[in-house]
Amino acid sequence: MTRVSPPLFAPEPPTWLAAARRAMQSPPRKPRLPLWVNGQAVGSLVEHFLIDTGIAGRLGGDALLSKRERSGTAVWLLESPTQDATALMGRLADALRDAGRSGPWRNEQLAVQAVDGSRIGTVERGAVRVLGIATLAVHLVGIAPDGRLWVQQRAANKANYPLHWDTLMGGMVSAQDSLDEALARETWEEAGLQITDLQGLRHGGVLRFRQPDSDGGDDLGYMYEDIHWYAATVPEGQVPRNQDGEVAQFALWQAAEVQQQLAQARFTPEAALVWAGFADWMT
Structure with missing residues (x-):
């Protein structure tokens, strides 16, 4: 194996680092509510955003997006008796794109996980930040x-x-x-x-x-x-x-x-x- 010379960095942290570390752990600028999909908490949304844009309500077929309470906490609930999480998240992502409220569209699916770490479906990459998905x-x-x-x-x-x-x-x-x-x-x-x-x-x-x-x-x-x-x-x-x-x-x-x-x-x-x-x- 080739002998490697180690890179030489200054031993002391630079002055810019403290602000960068604070920025990487910053709260949302607007209040957010949890997003639940078919009974599983998966992300979060700005509180009044879906109502203000008209996205809340029917998303196609029997998919329903509504504001409810779960254990005394207001949440956005996306549910359907016949559609799985991937189909539901796809409908919501399309609605965000149509409203001009998604990130850049990549035609790339990312995993959607419940809070316990189990994978429940996938969603378009361009929607994950607005939906607060990990x-x-x-x-x-x-x-x-x-x-x-x-x-x-x-x-x-x-x-x-x-x-x-x-x-x-x-x-x-x-x-x-x-x-x-x-x-x-x-x-x-x-x-x-x-x-x-x-x-x-x-x-x-x-x-x-x-x-x-x-x-x-x-x-x-x-x-x-x-x-x-x-x-x-x-x-x-x-x-x-x-x-x-x-x-x-x-x-x-x-x-x-x-x-x-x-x-x-x-x-x-x-x-x-x-x-x-x-x-x-x-x-």
């Missing part, structure tokens, strides 16, 4: 044998943070993937690298984001996401090559350059905190 993501820190670090610049057409810098790879865990499968798939799609060719792959930690999100506009979105980050060495001679059109370029930077760009907020907020974890600034 999501999973993966990031990969790529290290060159000489200690430099691989970074990617997001494409100009990305809906969120275009042309910002990111870790070597970062992506969502789709409904069809386990964490390991998402790590391998996203590493290939974004960087053209086979995860089995990387050296010293390790799971670095989990970052738990609970913060307002711009999807849907008008403070309707809320990000409830756990990001699992990993680190590995990209062997000598292997160069990342994007496969899905979502990356503008890759670069190899010294740790000092990464720190400088972090201080100037040139990375996405999620990537910035992954770098903080990698640099041992989060302990």
